[in-house]
Amino acid sequence: MTSTILQTKHLFKHFDGVKAVDHLSVSFEKGKITSIIGPNGSGKSTLINLLTGLVPLDAGEVIIAHSLHFTRVKSHEVAGFGLTRTFQDVRLFEQLSVLDNILVVLTERGVFASLFETHGTLHLAQAEEVLKKMGLWEKRHSLAINLSYGQRKLLEIARVLAMTRSARTGRAADIIFFDEPFAGLFPEMRKVVVSVMKELRAEGRTQILVEHNMELIRELSDEVVVLDAGELLAQGVPNEVLAKREVIEAYLGE
Amino acid sequence: MEYLTHLAVLVGIYSILALSLNLVLGYAGIISVTHAAFFGLGAYTSAILTTVYDLNFFLAALCGVLVAAIISLFVGTVLSKFRGDFVALGSVGFNVIVWSVFLNVQELTRGPLGIPGIGRPNLEFGIWNYEFSSNVSFLVLSVIFVALVYFLCQFIEKSSFGRALKAIREDEEALQVFGYRTLHYKLAVFVIGAGLASIAGALFASYITFIDPSTFTINESIFLLSVVILGGLASNRGALIGALALVLLPEFLRFVGFPSDIAAQMRQVVYGVMLIVLMLYRPQGLVGEYKL
Numbered sequence A: 001m002t003s004t005i006l007q008t009k010h011l012f013k014h015f016d017g018v019k020a021v022d023h024l025s026v027s028f029e030k031g032k033i034t035s036i037i038g039p040n041g042s043g044k045s046t047l048i049n050l051l052t053g054l055v056p057l058d059a060g061e062v063i064i065a066h067s068l069h070f071t072r073v074k075s076h077e078v079a080g081f082g083l084t085r086t087f088q089d090v091r092l093f094e095q096l097s098v099l100d101n102i103l104v105v106l107t108e109r110g111v112f113a114s115l116f117e118t119h120g121t122l123h124l125a126q127a128e129e130v131l132k133k134m135g136l137w138e139k140r141h142s143l144a145i146n147l148s149y150g151q152r153k154l155l156e157i158a159r160v161l162a163m164t165r166s167a168r169t170g171r172a173a174d175i176i177f178f179d180e181p182f183a184g185l186f187p188e189m190r191k192v193v194v195s196v197m198k199e200l201r202a203e204g205r206t207q208i209l210v211e212h213n214m215e216l217i218r219e220l221s222d223e224v225v226v227l228d229a230g231e232l233l234a235q236g237v238p239n240e241v242l243a244k245r246e247v248i249e250a251y252l253g254e
Numbered sequence B: 001m002e003y004l005t006h007l008a009v010l011v012g013i014y015s016i017l018a019l020s021l022n023l024v025l026g027y028a029g030i031i032s033v034t035h036a037a038f039f040g041l042g043a044y045t046s047a048i049l050t051t052v053y054d055l056n057f058f059l060a061a062l063c064g065v066l067v068a069a070i071i072s073l074f075v076g077t078v079l080s081k082f083r084g085d086f087v088a089l090g091s092v093g094f095n096v097i098v099w100s101v102f103l104n105v106q107e108l109t110r111g112p113l114g115i116p117g118i119g120r121p122n123l124e125f126g127i128w129n130y131e132f133s134s135n136v137s138f139l140v141l142s143v144i145f146v147a148l149v150y151f152l153c154q155f156i157e158k159s160s161f162g163r164a165l166k167a168i169r170e171d172e173e174a175l176q177v178f179g180y181r182t183l184h185y186k187l188a189v190f191v192i193g194a195g196l197a198s199i200a201g202a203l204f205a206s207y208i209t210f211i212d213p214s215t216f217t218i219n220e221s222i223f224l225l226s227v228v229i230l231g232g233l234a235s236n237r238g239a240l241i242g243a244l245a246l247v248l249l250p251e252f253l254r255f256v257g258f259p260s261d262i263a264a265q266m267r268q269v270v271y272g273v274m275l276i277v278l279m280l281y282r283p284q285g286l287v288g289e290y291k292l
């Protein structure tokens, strides 16, 4: 049995003349890894930005778990729906320590409550767990800005993991967007990220992965969604979709 | 001795201003060029309430905090509609408005004449009455206020709230995605900063016993920014050091012995050059942890 957890209907977004996402209706299955592929500029990141409230929709609708419909959403609300993400252009809290980058997503969100809270042993234990998993615990006192590029990408993934461990926003994250998490990583680091994604799948969480590397897509994806110029070109299991002639032409052709 | 006590009181008042601006600028990263307005609102509120309505200094200072808090909540809400550098520009506008209210609403503020004869604070319990009339006693009072404000700022820095402020400074949009209503945080810190600045204003008014609009201009706001930046952003210790350095610097330069006819201008030049050199070679300030 499969069930849809996240669905878009006629999602539309244009940036002065460019249709970044063009009447896109697509759905994502609960507990699966769905890869989104498509040429540069085909709207993959824009889709994630729309779904996480970073960019306002022009038109269309988003449905989460069949029950929650929205046509506009503020970015501070999405965490409460169980959504979280990484950013293609790594976005950390640069002049905060590695540990603070994690603690900040584990602690109280309300203004007054946070004023009277200091991080406790539970927060530290959670931070230690996710940082150790990403091999960053030794670096916990460094500023994020002083990490290597690969470590910075891993820290973003650690932050997402922390969001899955904490329900401070009302709900632990169970829908996760990864926007090119492997780009620029050394093979060793890639392995870490692959195993984290497999674990998250075993925990039943839904993952949406934007990726260009075909090997990784075949290894990880349960489903593949192909975008081209903001439109849905194909969707299905990896072997079938990646064999389609129009997909090869649009994406792998040259 | 009297002279040193006088300087120490000024350092104390500027320490409170620097600590409170540091919350806004250093922690939350809001470039506010209007801190002198809240300083002035505190000074005028308490000056008017103590001279015209004969209210006790401490109650008047509390009213000043309320006035500054309410107005800053409104200003902060308006400024939150601006993007990026326009926040700084908008805040300049607000400082100008408040200053011209001080200057023009003469029924209340006496305009350019200023308010003279402001009393020193006094404490009254039944028959026991103590007035902080000597400068030394006033210094003790200021030190107590500085200590309270300092501990409040340290408390904020250690709290989850403080960490969230720094994250806002680094990437507000990203923080929102992790479930923070960052606007509430920014308003909260703006109001706290304004409230604390107004306490410095009440102290200043009753210490000097005279205020006029010329103290609360954009120039003063810019001076306060340089105090915080010089001391080091996002460091409470830095704010204290900045206040100490910039309040004492002109006094120190007084002894360098420029010919008296150009001394004032030369002091301005030396002061400007020092700021530029510092920003070139130590952009995080004397003891700060973070660069703008």
Ligand SMILES: Nc1ncnc2c1ncn2[C@@H]1O[C@H](COP(=O)(O)OP(=O)(O)OP(=O)(O)O)[C@@H](O)[C@H]1O
Residues within 6 Å of the ligand: A015, A018, A019, A020, A038, A039, A040, A041, A042, A043, A044, A045, A046, A047, A088
């Ligand atoms: N904030 C923005 N302002 C203006 N145009 C934008 C903005 N964001 C995206 N675009 C445009 O929208 C289109 C889709 O961009 P998007 O970043 O979603 O593509 P992508 O599929 O993620 O590409 P890549 O593989 O290069 O990351 C592009 O033409 C891009 O230039």
Ligand SMILES: [Mg+2]
Residues within 6 Å of the ligand: A044, A045, A046, A088, A179
């Ligand atoms: Mg992209």
